[in-house]
Amino acid sequence: MLRILKRIYHSGLLTENEPDYLQDPEVQALGSELKTVVDAHFNGSLAIRAVDAGSCNACELEIHAINGPHYDIERFGVHFVASPRHADVLLVTGPVSRHMETAVRRTWRAMAAPRFVIACGDCACNGGEFGSSYASCGAVENVIPVDLQIAGCPPSPVQLMRGILALMQKAKKI
Amino acid sequence: MNRFDWLSEYLARLEDEHVVVPSGNTQSLAPAHLLIIDPEDWAKVAVVAKQMGLRWAAIWGDEQDHDIVLTVVLVYQGDYIALRTAMTGDHPVIASHTPVYAAADRMERHLADMLGVQFDGHPDPRRWTRHRAWEADEYPLRAHFPAAGQGNGLTPADSDYPFPPIQGSGVYEIPVGPVHAGIIEPGHFRFQAAGEPILRLEERLGYVHKGIEKRAIGRDAEGLARLAARISGDSTVAHSWAACQALERACHVKIPAKASLIRGLLCERERVANHLGDIGAICNDVGFAFAQMQCQALREQWLRHSLTLTGHRLMMDVVLPGGVRVDIDQAGRELLRAEHVWLREQIGPLFDILNDHPSLEDRLLSSGYLSPASAAELGVSGYVGKASGQAVDLRKDSPYAPYSRLSFSVALSEAGDVAARMAIRQQEIYSSLELMNEMLDILENTAESEPTQVKLAPILGAEGLGLIDGWRGEIISHVRLDDKGRIAHFFARDPSWFSWPALERIVLGNIVPDFPVCNKSVNASYSGQDL
Numbered sequence: 268m269l270r271i272l273k274r275i276y277h278s279g280l281l282t283e284n285e286p287d288y289l290q291d292p293e294v295q296a297l298g299s300e301l302k303t304v305v306d307a308h309f310n311g312s313l314a315i316r317a318v319d320a321g322s323c324n325a326c327e328l329e330i331h332a333i334n335g336p337h338y339d340i341e342r343f344g345v346h347f348v349a350s351p352r353h354a355d356v357l358l359v360t361g362p363v364s365r366h367m368e369t370a371v372r373r374t375w376r377a378m379a380a381p382r383f384v385i386a387c388g389d390c391a392c393n394g395g396e397f398g399s400s401y402a403s404c405g406a407v408e409n410v411i412p413v414d415l416q417i418a419g420c421p422p423s424p425v426q427l428m429r430g431i432l433a434l435m436q437k438a439k440k441i
Numbered sequence: 442m443n444r445f446d447w448l449s450e451y452l453a454r455l456e457d458e459h460v461v462v463p464s465g466n467t468q469s470l471a472p473a474h475l476l477i478i479d480p481e482d483w484a485k486v487a488v489v490a491k492q493m494g495l496r497w498a499a500i501w502g503d504e505q506d507h508d509i510v511l512t513v514v515l516v517y518q519g520d521y522i523a524l525r526t527a528m529t530g531d532h533p534v535i536a537s538h539t540p541v542y543a544a545a546d547r548m549e550r551h552l553a554d555m556l557g558v559q560f561d562g563h564p565d566p567r568r569w570t571r572h573r574a575w576e577a578d579e580y581p582l583r584a585h586f587p588a589a590g591q592g593n594g595l596t597p598a599d600s601d602y603p604f605p606p607i608q609g610s611g612v613y614e615i616p617v618g619p620v621h622a623g624i625i626e627p628g629h630f631r632f633q634a635a636g637e638p639i640l641r642l643e644e645r646l647g648y649v650h651k652g653i654e655k656r657a658i659g660r661d662a663e664g665l666a667r668l669a670a671r672i673s674g675d676s677t678v679a680h681s682w683a684a685c686q687a688l689e690r691a692c693h694v695k696i697p698a699k700a701s702l703i704r705g706l707l708c709e710r711e712r713v714a715n716h717l718g719d720i721g722a723i724c725n726d727v728g729f730a731f732a733q734m735q736c737q738a739l740r741e742q743w744l745r746h747s748l749t750l751t752g753h754r755l756m757m758d759v760v761l762p763g764g765v766r767v768d769i770d771q772a773g774r775e776l777l778r779a780e781h782v783w784l785r786e787q788i789g790p791l792f793d794i795l796n797d798h799p800s801l802e803d804r805l806l807s808s809g810y811l812s813p814a815s816a817a818e819l820g821v822s823g824y825v826g827k828a829s830g831q832a833v834d835l836r837k838d839s840p841y842a843p844y845s846r847l848s849f850s851v852a853l854s855e856a857g858d859v860a861a862r863m864a865i866r867q868q869e870i871y872s873s874l875e876l877m878n879e880m881l882d883i884l885e886n887t888a889e890s891e892p893t894q895v896k897l898a899p900i901l902g903a904e905g906l907g908l909i910d911g912w913r914g915e916i917i918s919h920v921r922l923d924d925k926g927r928i929a930h931f932f933a934r935d936p937s938w939f940s941w942p943a944l945e946r947i948v949l950g951n952i953v954p955d956f957p958v959c960n961k962s963v964n965a966s967y968s969g970q971d972l
Binding site for chain 2: 270271274275278281317318319320321322323324325326327328329330331332334335336337347349350351361362364365366367368369370373374395396397398399400401402403404420421423
């Protein structure tokens with residue numbers, strides 16, 4: 268136990284302050300607003316349900332990273348939930364494979380309004396390398412309505428956080 | 442023993458069975474030997490191979506001039522042979538290898554769905570890759586099947602898949618997925634349990650099938666590399682390398698030594714990054730969040746250095762046909778050396794804690810056991826195989842540049858449990874660090890002016906085989922070019938084809954709540970299997 272405590276003590280706090288990873292002044296402004304918006308419109312917590320609709324799993328790796336110690340998105344009140352029933356936002360990765368088409372629709376329908384959909388990554392935005400085919404519906408918007416797109420292959424953790432902040436800005440106006 | 446010394450005995454034993462191998466060559470699929478087999482003898486070649494202890498590694502099919510051409514890859518002591526047969530495409534029927542090699546099961550079913558080959562004697566006639574996006578009598582890999590599909594209505598859920606029923610007092614089923622509770626890929630698991638222990642698990646995959654094989658057809662070399670980089674995002678370097686190696690062999694191109702060294706460095710970086718993530722996630726799945734946070738922190742630093750070196754955190758699209766996109770200069774080499782020292786300093790005390798922590802031992806030791814016999818039967822490679830006594834490592838058994846000039850030891854255990862799969866990952870991180878330092882030493886003595894990429898001139902109609910040891914294990918890629926130098930056929934066999942069936946055995950007798958940690962210890966790719 269002492270070894271664990273020693274290791275934790277020496278690792279210190281890795282979570283980075285906003286200016287370190289959000290160098291873009293515009294994004295910094297968004298960052299400081301995030302908590303305000305989440306507090307005001309989502310009662311202090313924004314719940315995201317991530318659904319892989321056909322991705323190559325690279326997007327998933329980066330979504331994991333924003334929950335890691337360096338980014339720790341939970342400190343802004345944003346957290347990932349296990350059920351669409353608990354979610355405000357559906358974060359969809361991948362082109363929607365035809366085999367996942369119905370599952371994605373059902374997941375979206377299971378969410379309570381108001382609900383938002385983010386298409387995460389190039390495949391989710393426009394079909395990416397896989398496009399539309401006998402096996403793929405292409406972009407997420409071909410299957411369910413999309414509120415915001417986050418480009419990138421895969422989007423970096425910073426791009427993901429920017430995207431979620433941008434969605435908050437949009438949601439504020441609703 | 443020299444390479445392929447055993448092959449004469451295999452051919453002699455085939456002759457005893459009255460199997461004549463009319464032709465073959467050592468060039469077209471080098472380093473594999475290609476043997477042409479009569480369709481009538483398809484079952485016998487597998488039986489004899491099994492008797493001699495050959496490992497069954499892959500099957501793919503291809504429509505060429507209305508004929509269906511099947512190729513099976515078998516391995517013995519690191520030597521690869523490819524058995525090939527051709528049948529008329531009207532109603533292709535051939536003997537199944539599954540009764541002899543359990544490993545052949547899902548790949549044969551994949552071919553039945555995709556190409557319409559009927560495998561006689563296959564013990565499981567159910568569909569595998571096909572859900573309901575196309576009809577049972579349509580085959581996407583046939584030449585006349587339009588890549589865009591026919592009729593683009595809503596694809597219904599595959600709700601009537603015939604899972605075998607189970608009966609008994611107190612026996613119940615838990616259907617899980619395709620949408621899972623965590624941030625992971627989709628697939629369906631059907632658990633049958635009595636009380637807490639799992640009696641049976643059946644996986645139903647294919648949810649992320651996005652037509653990679655069909656999508657590859659007609660692409661140029663660069664286009665294929667981009668697609669291969671996205672077969673399984675966590676193995677982007679390894680799959681790109683395998684596809685590019687296949688292309689380069691098809692085109693008889695030798696890449697510069699510097700390029701293969703850089704590929705080796707990137708591939709080992711990918712191994713380290715994924716092992717770090719997995720070790721943390723395994724511990725997290727038994728509630729030990731400390732390890733998860735520590736490992737994620739190390740992984741994040743590692744990915745940031747990958748970004749500095751290659752411009753991409755996961756090193757996607759860095760391996761290109763003919764070489765690599767980036768050079769690693771003096772500054773890059775210094776960065777890497779310092780980073781290797783740093784990581785070694787970090788993981789030493791951390792792994793000491795993980796390996797000597799009673800509450801972790803309690804959950805990881807003896808959980809999720811895969812016997813060496815099962816691992817051998819299923820043909821599992823990578824850390825899942827190595828934890829169950831299968832010393833399959835292409836870097837050692839069938840070395841390619843740059844590994845042919847490097848020395849390292851392969852981690853191996855017979856314990857077969859979750860703890861062993863974690864221990865193998867730890868040892869592989871150490872061995873990758875040593876390998877990378879060796880590569881940096883050689884790179885130091887390589888001229889700065891040496892190019893990192895050479896041009897690829899397609900040889901019309903040629904084919905090539907890529908054999909790469911990715912972080913999950915053996916990857917086999919096959920590429921055939923058409924008469925315009927474009928891709929006519931592409932198949933990539935991810936190691937997950939074999940570790941998924943292994944998971945079905947691993948969980949038996951374990952309690953349902955231990956499924957996540959068993960699953961994480963295997964960490965098979967959905968996307969790499971579904972294609």
